[in-house]
Amino acid sequence: MLTYTADEMMTVTAARSLRNGMTCFVGIGLPSEAANLARTTHAPDLVLIYESGTIGSKPGQVPLSIGDGILAETADSVVSVPEIFNYWLQPGRIDIGFLGAAQVDRYGNINTTVIGPSYDSPAVRLPGAGGAPEIAGACKEVAVVLRQSRRTFAERLDFVTSVGFGTGPKTRRELGLTGGGPQLVITDLGVLRPDPGTMELVLAGIYPGVSVDRVRESTGWDLIISADLSEIAPPSEAELTALRDLLGGGSPSRQANADGTASARRSAVPVSIAVPVTKGVPT
Amino acid sequence: MAQIVTLSEAISAAVADGDTVAMEGFTHLIPHAAGHEVIRQRKRNLTLIRMTPDIIYDQLIGAGCAHKLIFSWAGNPGVGSLHRFRDAVEHSWPQPLELEEHSHAGMANRFQAGASGLPFAVLRGYRGTSLPARTAGVADIVCPFTGEMLTAVSALRPDVAVIHAQRADRKGNVQYWGISGVQKEVVLASARSVVTVEEIVDSLDPRPGAVVLPSWAVSYVAAVPGGAHPSYALGYSDRDNDFYLAWDEISRDREKFAAWLDDNVYDRSGPGTADEA
Numbered sequence: 001m002l003t004y005t006a007d008e009m010m011t012v013t014a015a016r017s018l019r020n021g022m023t024c025f026v027g028i029g030l031p032s033e034a035a036n037l038a039r040t041t042h043a044p045d046l047v048l049i050y051e052s053g054t055i056g057s058k059p060g061q062v063p064l065s066i067g068d069g070i071l072a073e074t075a076d077s078v079v080s081v082p083e084i085f086n087y088w089l090q091p092g093r094i095d096i097g098f099l100g101a102a103q104v105d106r107y108g109n110i111n112t113t114v115i116g117p118s119y120d121s122p123a124v125r126l127p128g129a130g131g132a133p134e135i136a137g138a139c140k141e142v143a144v145v146l147r148q149s150r151r152t153f154a155e156r157l158d159f160v161t162s163v164g165f166g167t168g169p170k171t172r173r174e175l176g177l178t179g180g181g182p183q184l185v186i187t188d189l190g191v192l193r194p195d196p197g198t199m200e201l202v203l204a205g206i207y208p209g210v211s212v213d214r215v216r217e218s219t220g221w222d223l224i225i226s227a228d229l230s231e232i233a234p235p236s237e238a239e240l241t242a243l244r245d246l247l248g249g250g251s252p253s254r255q256a257n258a259d260g261t262a263s264a265r266r267s268a269v270p271v272s273i274a275v276p277v278t279k280g281v282p283t
Numbered sequence: 284m285a286q287i288v289t290l291s292e293a294i295s296a297a298v299a300d301g302d303t304v305a306m307e308g309f310t311h312l313i314p315h316a317a318g319h320e321v322i323r324q325r326k327r328n329l330t331l332i333r334m335t336p337d338i339i340y341d342q343l344i345g346a347g348c349a350h351k352l353i354f355s356w357a358g359n360p361g362v363g364s365l366h367r368f369r370d371a372v373e374h375s376w377p378q379p380l381e382l383e384e385h386s387h388a389g390m391a392n393r394f395q396a397g398a399s400g401l402p403f404a405v406l407r408g409y410r411g412t413s414l415p416a417r418t419a420g421v422a423d424i425v426c427p428f429t430g431e432m433l434t435a436v437s438a439l440r441p442d443v444a445v446i447h448a449q450r451a452d453r454k455g456n457v458q459y460w461g462i463s464g465v466q467k468e469v470v471l472a473s474a475r476s477v478v479t480v481e482e483i484v485d486s487l488d489p490r491p492g493a494v495v496l497p498s499w500a501v502s503y504v505a506a507v508p509g510g511a512h513p514s515y516a517l518g519y520s521d522r523d524n525d526f527y528l529a530w531d532e533i534s535r536d537r538e539k540f541a542a543w544l545d546d547n548v549y550d551r552s553g554p555g556t557a558d559e560a
Contacts, residue, residue, distance in 0.1 A: 028361055051387060052309050052462045064524045065360035067310020069517055072461045078492065081309055081334070081465045082395045085388040090407055113384070119417055125372040127358035127365075130335075134388040134408045163411035175411040176432055 006188040012235040014186045022095040023047040030145040031098035051131040053084045097139035108164025108182035111157040136162035141180040148187035153219045165199035285455025285501040293477045293503035294320040305332035305441040309464030313514035314447040316507045322346045341367040351381040355390045366534040396438035397472025403435045444473035451480045455498035461517030479507040
């Protein structure tokens with residue numbers, strides 16, 4: 001029997017959301033793993049764009065940073081940082097932005113800045129915005145990858161670093177955000193999509209062995225379950241092999257959370273009995 | 284014309300207590316050795332600017348050089364938190380750290396405005412986020428032609444830019460290639476600049492995609508081979524990812540950090556001494 005971790009299921013699911021030929025603005029950590037998995041499996045012509053200015057990078061292994069030499073050496077083009085944001089991201093040329101987060105709320109708004117009690121004296125100081133606010137604003141669509149818990153799926157964000165759907169269906173238009181917003185949130189339990197009417201995230205897909213109750217318990221608001229909830233197929237042997245090759249044999253020290261923060265270790269527990277042991281927020 | 288000097292001379296001449304200093308390099312070509320020289324010369328009360336404050340800014344903050352940080356992403360890329368930065372923000376150790384935080388797009392445009400001699404830059408960004416309420420230098424602006432609501436960000440004009448490059452020639456013309464970040468913008472936005480280089484050569488061979496900063500646009504050039512480590516210089520060195528991973532452990536503890544600083548920064552004369560320049 002094929003065993004895999006909850007994180008592997010998450011990364012494989014995220015990779016499947018990328019179609020061949022898309023242009024993808026890639027965040028570091030889990031998004032980079034997923035995007036490279038897609039490129040080395042079903043989407044060989046996926047164009048990976050990193051905020052360090054590399055366009056069309058084709059690394060053989062998942063890089064530790066967004067500026068490892070391999071990203072420049074394998075790129076179609078390397079441009080300056082002002083150029084990557086102003087010429088390539090801002091006009092809406094990029095199909096999908098792939099972001100990590102420390103916290104999301106029900107409208108897919110993202111916090112990567114501070115966790116309570118106040119901005120001036122935070123309990124946890126996170127890295128901050130990076131490229132995310134404009135990636136979330138300008139890409140034709142956005143996918144967010146993060147581990148799901150009551151802490152990471154918050155009723156209220158202490159800080160809105162990047163806007164999803166704001167407070168509902170009108171916000172993006174009112175703010176002049178040109179992209180389509182977070183159409184997909186991929187976690188270690190399942191997949192959420194915005195309701196087309198309210199734009200509130202609803203549970204649309206669930207992984208084998210995960211109960212709806214468990215997803216509800218891991219959400220900081222009263223989660224709506226889609227009437228069309230589907231079970232997502234487990235990773236294939238080919239997907240798992242490709243992922244483990246990309247991670248260089250799965251050395252845990254190389255692996256980081258979606259927001260670029262550290263995980264001590266990834267769960268190596270088979271998914272059938274796995275609980276999420278890592279947090280999206282550094283402690 | 285750039286003066287070719289030692290690293291120690293360059294930092295001593297260019298950086299004064301209380302200055303606003305931008306050390307740039309986007310993952311690649313980060314001027315670590317120059318940062319160490321700033322720590323060794325015990326510069327104080329600096330306003331540090333950098334899009335991605337990483338290990339070198341963690342060290343400068345922990346060493347007590349900074350009173351303010353202007354930035355857009357403060358982390359150890361792919362590894363985790365910057366513990367000295369967090370200690371300063373969360374516990375005011377070794378002193379409080381004032382923050383002015385932006386997005387990458389905002390910071391890149393602020394440097395570009397500074398380099399262009401403009402008071403501000405315009406972009407689509409920040410709107411709807413909590414950033415404008417918390418940060419100086421962000422304002423709504425209406426396009427005078429279309430009426431569209433956009434965002435203005437104020438120009439950055441540092442006192443000193445510090446960057447690392449692959450090469451310079453003996454006249455002080457500087458050449459770098461690979462991931463080029465915002466280095467050109469920060470040098471042109473700043474009143475003075477220090478460029479450390481892997482080597483000084485007789486003449487710069489043209490290279491596809493390379494950026495050349497002419498000598499007359501640069502203040503000081505110092506030869507510091509390996510001066511980006513643990514960052515890297517494409518064609519000369521690889522990113523020392525093991526050190527970035529190790530830094531997580533070194534920096535978690537104040538005493539361990541202080542011991543590391545003693546052994547690796549204070550107790551060394553540093554690279555780029557006279558015979559190397």
